[in-house]
Amino acid sequence: MPYIRPVSDLRNNFSEISRVVHESSEPIFLTKHGYGDMVVMSMEAYEKKIFESEVYFKLREAELQAKSTEKRYPHEEVFSDLRSKLAKKVSEDV
Template sequence: MPQIRPVSDLRNNFAEISKIVHETSEPVFLTKNGYGDMVVMSIEAYERKLFEGEIYYKLKEAELEAKSTNVRYTHEEVFSDLKRSLADKIGKDNV
């Protein structure tokens, strides 16, 4: 269940709110005059949300690409291309 607190709790009960966001990895929603105003979350939870958003964006991009072309690649083709790209990158980094 989401934690919904008045924004004044951020000032008056900061340690408690900090403990909640770190222990539960869930955000705390802060209200001002009864309306949503802010969300507080741990940096780890925020970074995870950004990462998940990036993954969903890439999946949507791949879905749209798949709809726009009939070109398909086998598992072997994809992984051999990835290995080749990694080998090229590692080779350049060691120069």
């Protein structure tokens, strides 16, 4: 169930709102005059949402690309290529 609070609680109960967003990892929806105005969430929850969004868009892009061609790659080839790229990246960072 979403947390819904008046926007004035941001000023009057900031510590409580901060505690709730960090403990629950859920956003708090703030209302102004009874209408949705803004959303407050922890940095960790925000970063997780951004990551999930990026993954979703990459998967969607891959789906569209797969529909446009019949070419397929065996998973052994894909993972081998990924492992070599990761190993190269790690060696460059060291």
